[in-house]
Amino acid sequence: MVVKTLNGAKAVAEAVKNCQPDVVACYPITPSTHIAEEMNHYYANGDTKTFIAVESEFSAISALIGGAATGARTFTATSSQGLLLMHEALFNAAGMRLPIVMVVANRAVSAPLSIWNDEQDSMSQRDTGWIQLYCKNNQEAVDSVIQAFEIAETTLLPVMVCIDGHYLTHAVGQVNIPPQSEVQDVLPPFKPKIFLDPENPLSLGVYTNPSHYQEFREDLHNDLLQSKEKIIEIGKKFGKRFLRTYGLFEEYKLKDAEFVLVGLGSVMDNVKATVNELRNENQKVGALHLRCFRPFPSEELKKILSGKTIGVIERDLSLGAQPPLYTEIVEALQGTNTIVSSFFGGLGGRNLDRTAIKVLFQKIKSKKPLKEWIAQQKGDQK
Amino acid sequence: MRIPFSKPGTTISNKTGSWKAFRPEIDAKKCVKCAICHNFCPEGIMGNPTKIPEIDFEYCKGCAICEVECPVKAIKMVREPLKEK
Numbered sequence: 001m002v003v004k005t006l007n008g009a010k011a012v013a014e015a016v017k018n019c020q021p022d023v024v025a026c027y028p029i030t031p032s033t034h035i036a037e038e039m040n041h042y043y044a045n046g047d048t049k050t051f052i053a054v055e056s057e058f059s060a061i062s063a064l065i066g067g068a069a070t071g072a073r074t075f076t077a078t079s080s081q082g083l084l085l086m087h088e089a090l091f092n093a094a095g096m097r098l099p100i101v102m103v104v105a106n107r108a109v110s111a112p113l114s115i116w117n118d119e120q121d122s123m124s125q126r127d128t129g130w131i132q133l134y135c136k137n138n139q140e141a142v143d144s145v146i147q148a149f150e151i152a153e154t155t156l157l158p159v160m161v162c163i164d165g166h167y168l169t170h171a172v173g174q175v176n177i178p179p180q181s182e183v184q185d186v187l188p189p190f191k192p193k194i195f196l197d198p199e200n201p202l203s204l205g206v207y208t209n210p211s212h213y214q215e216f217r218e219d220l221h222n223d224l225l226q227s228k229e230k231i232i233e234i235g236k237k238f239g240k241r242f243l244r245t246y247g248l249f250e251e252y253k254l255k256d257a258e259f260v261l262v263g264l265g266s267v268m269d270n271v272k273a274t275v276n277e278l279r280n281e282n283q284k285v286g287a288l289h290l291r292c293f294r295p296f297p298s299e300e301l302k303k304i305l306s307g308k309t310i311g312v313i314e315r316d317l318s319l320g321a322q323p324p325l326y327t328e329i330v331e332a333l334q335g336t337n338t339i340v341s342s343f344f345g346g347l348g349g350r351n352l353d354r355t356a357i358k359v360l361f362q363k364i365k366s367k368k369p370l371k372e373w374i375a376q377q378k379g380d381q382k
Numbered sequence: 383m384r385i386p387f388s389k390p391g392t393t394i395s396n397k398t399g400s401w402k403a404f405r406p407e408i409d410a411k412k413c414v415k416c417a418i419c420h421n422f423c424p425e426g427i428m429g430n431p432t433k434i435p436e437i438d439f440e441y442c443k444g445c446a447i448c449e450v451e452c453p454v455k456a457i458k459m460v461r462e463p464l465k466e467k
Binding site: 095096097156193194201202203204205206207208209215216219220223 | 387393396
């Protein structure tokens with residue numbers, strides 16, 4: 001066990017180094033820059049095998065597609081516009097079943113330009129066929145990255161580990177980073193089934209006629225849904241070795257809770273702290289941190305959330321429609337007598353502190369289904 | 383788990399011959415058997431390179447690269463007759 005005091009980006013980079021990726025290709029973009037920087041340092045010091053200094057995010061993901069196609073363990077990190085530039089190739093990575101691991105340091109999207117945190121960037125990529133894990137603190141980020149390599153390589157699906165930009169990437173704190181010798185206990189070497197090999201030539205992602213295309217997409221969809229089991233299994237295995245168990249979501253004082261806030265990302269640590277405060281006042285409140293957004297655990301959420309009064313808190317939007325997390329929770333809870341409210345905002349780095357979250361708990365106690373923006377608090381505007 | 387890949391030669395089931403609007407015709411008297419058309423044909427369907435080309439029209443897309451590359455102008459593209467349905 002090695003406890004270090006460092007920021008989220010450096011912690012994640014060290015965890016990645018301990019997983020020994022074969023190919024790393026990064027293009028720096030705030031707030032994921034430190035990850036790219038650290039990976040470059042590790043390469044320069046001879047700690048990792050390859051670092052490709054590419055000229056754009058599109059090149060980064062393309063280099064990894066090539067790398068993963070030859071059976072290599074691959075990693076990159078990006079944010080916001082960089083992720084959007086990768087968009088086209090993300091579908092290819094998933095479609096060709098290449099187990100790439102990417103850390104997304106969540107940041108707002110332009111315009112107007114903002115470098116601060118919200119989850120609009122990764123939410124906009126939710127339909128690309130990638131597994132998406134959201135982390136609420138740096139410890140979870142480190143652990144999820146280590147698990148992500150095994151999840152990707154056993155399901156042959158690419159994994160996005162989403163950590164909030166600045167709130168996590170730049171926040172300095174104590175993190176327990178498993179050293180390489182301990183990571184080897186939980187992370188087996190990657191043995192690809194199909195890969196580019198001059199001795200046994202083949203083409204990947206080739207043209208399909210209407211008679212075959214849909215079956216490939218059906219398979220990808222079903223495999224993504226079935227990867228839930230693997231995510232739980234690997235989370236449990238990790239817990240056995242390192243005493244920190246992970247699943248599709250984290251319940252916090254949920255069993256007897258009447259009023260629950262559901263969300264993802266760093267805001268959920270604030271929600272948990274607020275739950276503690278309100279529990280001291282004997283209020284029956286709880287929280288649910290959704291770690292795994294893709295695949296979406298509909299049935300699992302239905303089992304534990306039905307009958308409660310729920311507020312969905314999210315830092316993202318689906319412009320011109322309802323916010324994505326809210327719509328999926330409502331869909332999951334169809335046919336149950338659950339009151340679901342939607343609170344969206346906290347965009348572009350706007351703070352969601354315990355005072356703001358207390359207001360939301362107060363609002364869902366009216367037991368009316370609300371849909372509203374999270375208002376800016378007095379004194380926030382500068 | 384279905385991975386979209388193909389082994390060499392497996393796209394042979396995808397017959398592309400129906401795509402062509404023009405078909406190459408070879409003047410056997412002019413042909414010098416230089417095999418330049420063999421090397422340039424993107425489909426690799428010009429037959430034996432030591433002989434006068436025998437084109438496999440099930441796959442010829444009518445791209446006319448052979449016509450352009452032929453040094454003795456032995457290949458000429460002619461309009462493919464319209465098929466009646």
